[in-house]
Every structure is written in C-alpha cells, then in structure tokens.
C-alpha cells in the first residue's frame with residue numbers, strides 16, 4: 001500500500017500547533033516547573049581565572065536563614081566525567097578539586113528554602129585563592145594548542161603551486177570575537193530523586209544525552225533517569241551539553257533529599273553554558289585573470305577551554321565551497337583559562353564563512369569582476385572533494401533569484417559611489433554552502449481509540465517548529481486532520497532522537513516518523529485484510545490508502561473505515577509502531593550529501609561623520625530542500641539573518657585581558673539586535689527535495705545566519721571603501 | 736589573596752530583607768494577598784507565590800522585557816518592581832489578557848504571523864504590544880520598532896512581531912478588549 005501518493009499538503013504555512021500555549025503563557029518552560037517541597041539553589045563562582053582555592057569558609061552561609069546545605073569541593077563526592085558525545089568529551093564534573101580553570105567557574109552551591117535566601121547566603125561564602133597568571137589569549141607562549149582537533153583538515157592539489165600560478169592573490173587575516181549564545185530563557189534545572197529514580201526538568205536541546213550523562217555520573221541505570229525539556233527558551237547551542245550546574249543541581253537534590261531548583265542568572269549565562277569562541281583566520285586565495293580560483297588556503301586558530309572540547313573547525317567549510325584544484329584548510333585550537341565554548345548557531349561556519357566570503361569579495365575587487373560573477377564562475381557543480389554530484393544543489397538559483405529580488409544588477413561597481421545625505425550606501429553579498437549533518441533517530445506513532453494519532457520522541461522543539469512539522473507530517477501520512485494529531489516531545493522516556501542542533505533534527509526525526517507511520521499502516525492493514533467484517537477485507541495492499549481518518553480503497557473513498565472503527569472492532573485501545581531513520585551514506589548513494597545552500601544580499605548605510613552602520617535591507621534566498629512548513633522555516637531563516645546582523649555589527653563578549661573576567665555579562669552591556677535594528681527582510685526558498693533524504697528535507701536552522709556577516713562587511717566596504725576584517729564592525733573602524 | 740564572590744556586598748544578618756510584608760493587590764481582576772520577604776520582586780511574586788508563570792524572567796535586571804506586565808494599565812518590568820510596591824494596585828499578566836475564554840486579538844495575531852519561535856519572550860512582547868496600542872504608538876512601522884525595542888527576542892522573530900502588531904492596529908486594536 002502507499003502511505004502517500006505524494007506529499008502535497010506538506011509545506012503549507014500552517015500556524016504553530018504550540019502557538020496557543022506560547023501566546024497565553026501556558027507553555028511550561030523548565031524554569032516554570034515547581035515541585036512540592038522543592039528547595040532553591042544559588043551558585044558561587046570564582047573571581048580568578050586560574051589558580052587554586054586555598055580556603056573556602058561556608059560557616060556564615062550555613063548559619064544564614066533557610067540554608068539547607070552548601071556544596072563545595074569538600075562535600076561533593078568524586079564524580080566521573082560524563083560520556084563522550086558527538087561534540088567531544090563531556091564538561092568536567094563540578095567541584096571535584098581546588099583548581100580554578102576560568103573566571104566564573106562554580107566553586108560552591110548554596111541550597112535554601114527560598115530563592116532569596118539562597119542568593120543572600122551565596123554572598124556569605126568566603127573564598128580565598130592562590131591565583132596563578134591565567135592564559136587568556138592565542139599568543140601566550142604557555143598556551144597548549146591542539147592541531148586538527150576534529151580530523152577535518154584537508155589538502156587537495158598543491159596550494160603553493162596554485163598560488164604561484166595565480167595572476168591575482170589575496171592574503172588577509174580576519175578576526176571574530178567571542179559571542180555569547182544568550183538564549184532569552186535563563187537556563188534552569190529542577191532535579192528530584194525518588195530513591196534511585198531521578199527526574200530532571202532541564203533546559204536542554206538534547207534530553208537523551210543528558211539522561212545518559214546523569215546515569216553515568218550518578219551511577220544509576222539509564223532507565224531510572226528521566227529528563228524533560230518539552231519547551232525551551234532558546235538555546236542556539238547552549239543546550240547541547242550536560243553542564244556542570246546541571247550535575248550540581250542533581251547532586252544537591254540527592255544531598256538534601258528534596259527537589260532542588262537552580263536557575264542561572266543572566267551574568268552566569270555568560271560563563272556557564274558556553275559561547276562562540278573567538279578566532280583568528282588567515283585566508284590566501286589565488287585566481288587567474290579570468291577569475292578562476294586556483295588556490296584556497298584557510299588557516300584558523302580559536303580558543304578552547306583548558307579541559308574541554310568544542311566543535312569549531314572554522315576552515316573546514318572552505319574545502320567544499322568552490323571548485324578549486326589546490327586547497328588547504330587547517331584548524332587549530334588553543335587552550336586558555338576561559339569558560340568553555342560551545343556550538344553557537346552555525347558553529348565554525350559562522351566564523352569560517354565570514355573569512356572566506358570576505359576574502360572572495362577582496363578577490364573580486366582585485367580582479368575587477370563583480371563579486372557575484374566571481375562566485376558563479378567558481379561554482380562547485382560537483383562536490384569539490386568527493387567529485388560526486390550533490391544530492392541537491394540550487395545555489396545557482398539562490399544567486400539568481402536573490403540578485404533579481406535585490407536589484408543587484410543596478411549596483412555600481414566602484415565603492416563609495418552612492419550616498420543619501422550624510423549616509424554612504426553600499427551593497428554586498430555572500431554565498432553559503434552549509435554542511436550536511438544527520439544522526440540516527442527513533443520515533444513512535446500511535447493511533448488511539450478516538451481515531452487520532454500521537455507522535456512520540458525524546459527530540460525537542462527549541463522553537464524551530466518541530467512540534468508543528470511532525471504533526472503535519474503524521475497528519476498527512478495517516479490521512480488525518482491536523483487537530484487529530486498530537487506530538488509529545490522533549491521527554492527522554494520517549495523513543496530516542498538526536499539533539500535539536502546541527503540543522504539535522506527535522507530530517508532525522510521526520511524520517512523516523514514517516515517510517516513509523518508506514519509500519520503502523522502496515523499493521524492496520526493486516527488487521528483489516530484478514531477481517532471479514534472490514535470493508536477492506538481481502539484488499540490488495542496496493543489498493544489501500546490512508547485518507548479521511550482511516551484506511552480507504554484507492555479511488556473509492558466510500559469504501560473504507562476509520563482508525564477508530566478498526567481499533568474498536570478489534571478491542572484495542574490503541575495501536576502503535578516504532579520507526580527509525582539512519583543517516584544516508586554518500587558512497588552507497590553515489591552522491592555527495594548536501595546541506596542547505598544560500599545567498600545573502602545586504603545593503604548598509606554608514607554615517608559618513610559618525611561611522612554608524614545601519615543595515616537597511618537584506619535579501620536571502622535559501623535552498624533547504626523540501627520545506628515542511630514555509631511559515632516556521634521562514635521564521636528560522638529570519639532568526640538566522642538577524643543573528644548574523646548581531647554577529648556583524650553588535651555582538652562582542654569582552655574579557656578583561658588581565659583578570660579573565662567577562663566585562664559585559666548583562667543584556668545592558670552585551671548588545672544583541674533589538675526591534676529597531678531590524679530592517680525589512682526578504683526571504684525566499686528555492687530548490688528541489690533533496691535526493692538523499694527520505695523526506696527530501698535539508699535543515700534550515702543555521703544556514704540563515706551564515707554569510708550575513710560577510711555580506712554586511714562587504715557592503716560596508718562598498719559603501720565606504722574601508723575593508724573591515726574584524727567583527728563586530730563598530731564605528732571606530734570606520735572613522 | 737582573599738577575594739569575595741563576584742556579587743554585591745553581603746547584607747548584614749539583621750537584613751530587613753528577611754522581614755515579611757503582606758501585599759494586597761488585584762491580579763487579573765482577582766484580589767490577591769501575598770505575604771513575602773520584602774526583597775521579593777513583583778516578577779517572583781507572580782511566578783513563585785501566585786503560580787502565574789506566564790510572565791518570564793530573562794535577565795532580572797530590567798534589560799530584556801520578558802517580564803513585562805501591566806500595573807494600573809501601564810507596562811512595567813516586573814523584575815524591577817518589588818511586590819510590596821504593588822499594594823492596592825491592579826496588575827495584569829499574560830494570563831489575564833483573554834476575555835470570556837477568548838484570546839486577545841494580539842495573541843491571535845502573534846500566532847497567525849508566527850511572531851515567536853521559542854516563545855519565551857512572547858508574553859512580554861504581547862503585553863508590550865497591547866500597551867503600545869493603548870499608548871497610540873503603533874502608527875508606523877518605525878514607531879512600533881522603536882517602542883517595542885525594550886523587548887528582546889533572541890530567536891529574532893522581530894519582523895513577524897511587527898506584522899502582528901500592525902495587523903491588530905489596522906483592525907482598530909479592538910478597543911473594547913483593551
């Protein structure tokens with residue numbers, strides 16, 4: 001039988017199914033959950049960046065009103081580190097010894113009856129330190145570096161020979177600062193033990209990973225740990241790890257024998273849940289006079305915590321961005337006394353693309369060709385490293401449609417040739433080839449006695465629209481109206497799905513849901529085929545379709561029955577099926593697995609006297625394969641573009657170079673785009689369903705951000721003639 | 736070297752913060768009384784004492800707008816107001832916007848225009864947006880952007896928020912509902 005002749009209703013811009021909960025304040029975010037008898041916790045963090053704790057006096061704090069416990073490295077038992085994940089080693093377990101590795105490291109946790117009491121008592125913990133001189137930057141000779149940490153360095157051809165043969169070369173260094181994810185929701189953990197059973201409401205993008213981590217750290221079976229994250233106030237990567245504060249909250253709940261709730265403060269969000277690490281990149285490009293790339297060399301160095309991993313191969317994307325015979329990419333990470341970095345929306349690619357696409361603009365200027373033309377001439381028609389055709393690639397269409405919508409052809413070639421009063425007006429563009437990523441996923445789909453269906457998975461919806469697209473998908477495949485399908489997500493007790501990250505969840509989990517639907521329909525069909533009372537008795541599976549809330553004879557919708565009727569006659573309250581998806585293998589398919597592609601065209605206005613940069617419009621065109629819901633996908637891209645505007649002109653986590661203290665750890669000081677900073681955005685989707693994905697889907701959660709910083713920097717150059725190679729682009733660089 | 740944690744100086748043990756104070760106010764049309772320590776903000780009183788968790792905390796420092804509620808009809812940041820300051824006042828939160836079980840037109844418009852992603856800033860955006868109409872500041876896109884700029888959205892649903900507000904403003908803002 002066929003589960004769906006095609007997928008016509010998919011892609012419909014339906015409203016978010018969780019929208020009503022969110023606009024009425026009813027959606028339960030982790031910090032909204034309270035349990036009877038819960039105590040509250042507050043962190044004490046180190047005020048030095050390196051050294052040792054010589055004395056930690058908790059006497060006053062313990063005597064303070066309402067205090068139940070003070071956890072320190074003297075009280076916390078030795079805990080093992082969590083497991084290896086696809087993002088590297090787990091963060092170090094907290095409060096294990098007297099060593100300080102970064103400013104803002106947790107040194108104690110105070111647990112009290114109320115939030116106010118815990119916070120007040122945290123101020124009474126006295127800590128004495130023997131400080132050491134911290135390593136805080138790349139150029140510190142004491143810094144330990146890790147070359148090619150992810151095994152992604154690449155070599156193709158002979159880059160020196162390529163550069164030597166070039167008519168025109170570009171050699172430039174680009175720097176990007178620390179940026180902080182800063183999801184609006186303060187991360188929080190509420191942990192409750194019942195005997196050896198542990199329930200945790202946690203701000204995580206990856207409930208299954210947190211469950212595995214907590215089971216391992218606390219020595220209990222995975223089945224006795226339940227992690228819930230049905231709603232999350234954003235994450236952008238900050239929720240991809242089981243952070244030390246999560247483990248501390250669980251330890252505290254064990255110590256006091258009551259549920260313990262810990263909500264981070266905004267300043268603690270800067271030191272405790274990761275950030276996009278700063279980096280320095282050198283790009284050398286070579287091209288012949290006809291604008292053919294003959295060499296790409298891209299080296300990066302970025303900061304890493306002393307004892308942690310972070311997936312940031314800045315340069316890796318440059319190996320596959322263009323057709324080019326001679327390529328070297330190499331990444332290095334340098335360990336420093338800084339809080340642990342983490343993936344932040346488009347990790348590595350956000351930074352790497354800024355360098356490459358800025359350098360491409362410099363090359364276009366040097367060659368005197370249009371920047372768009374340079375990209376088209378060097379377009380990677382096949383995967384440049386594998387030589388295989390792409391599973392989908394509409395990058396050329398992204399360029400063509402974007403240029404048309406933006407009016408690129410009217411752009412004057414020379415920089416500094418347009419003004420509007422005291423505003424210098426410039427236009428720039430950048431291309432994006434986002435990498436493919438997918439992990440195995442499971443899902444369960446169940447039809448119930450009321451005739452509806454439920455999708456169940458541990459995967460969660462970080463705001464991307466997972467609830468909505470899975471509901472749409474299941475409704476479509478089972479022939480049900482949307483209102484009769486419910487999705488239960490973000491619960492580690494449900495079938496395991498990967499993280500909401502890497503732009504890979506929709507394809508992985510969606511494919512698992514499709515598989516579950518197919519199996520479920522197969523099981524239902526078996527029931528009716530052998531049932532003389534069913535109108536579909538004896539039907540050939542090929543002649544049965546899922547429609548009208550049940551199974552129907554193809555071309556004869558009057559002949560069939562609803563799921564409710566099938567279940568009732570067989571005396572079953574429900575019938576479920578498990579589905580699975582595994583990532584495609586490029587060699588088996590003979591195709592290179594494509595991620596999303598995109599093109600951004602930006603216009604900026606720069607105040608000639610003040611150097612003020614205003615982004616006045618952005619046109620973005622994305623090839624995301626099949627779009628399951630145009631409304632939520634568009635929101636993803638808008639969010640990405642605005643995140644890119646933040647990266648380009650605002651965001652900069654400033655660390656004091658002597659103490660290692662973050663100097664702007666508030667929303668008043670760390671600037672993010674606000675309403676007034678956001679111009680009209682024009683977002684369009686192009687492309688075909690991806691051939692390597694069961695659903696044809698390519699994720700769009702990150703691609704929208706990548707390339708925006710370069711497009712804006714290139715526009716600033718076009719407006720002013722000044723090439724800014726260091727983000728964020730602030731007025732001092734333009735005066 | 737001796738160092739204290741990176742927080743303001745400790746309150747003395749006789750800290751009046753430990754004192755309880757009773758506040759009587761109206762929340763979403765219902766008279767409520769909260770007995771709490773004088774340090775408790777309106778935000779924490781709503782969330783922790785009254786179970787109204789629709790109002791969110793994004794910074795607790797008056798910098799993000801997630802905690803926006805109406806006090807005597809005007810938008811305020813609930814994290815910057817002490818509960819004790821609300822004695823005798825009327826507070827409206829996101830939970831109090833609907834009338835007779837019907838969502839406020841602004842709530843509907845946010846859903847229609849997808850004016851959010853994670854939804855965490857949304858109660859604050861909506862409370863601000865409703866007040867914006869009442870303040871007569873939703874006349875132009877520029878005004879909406881300017882006077883909504885105290886409400887951060889890290890998911891950056893900004894253009895859709897503006898579209899939602901415009902939509903409601905065009906329909907006359909359903910004054911009966913405000």
Ligand code: FES
Nearest residue numbers: 795798799800814
């Ligand atoms: S929580 Fe009140 S302004 Fe951020």
Ligand code: FES
Nearest residue numbers: 852854888889890
């Ligand atoms: S919707 Fe996530 S912060 Fe606004």
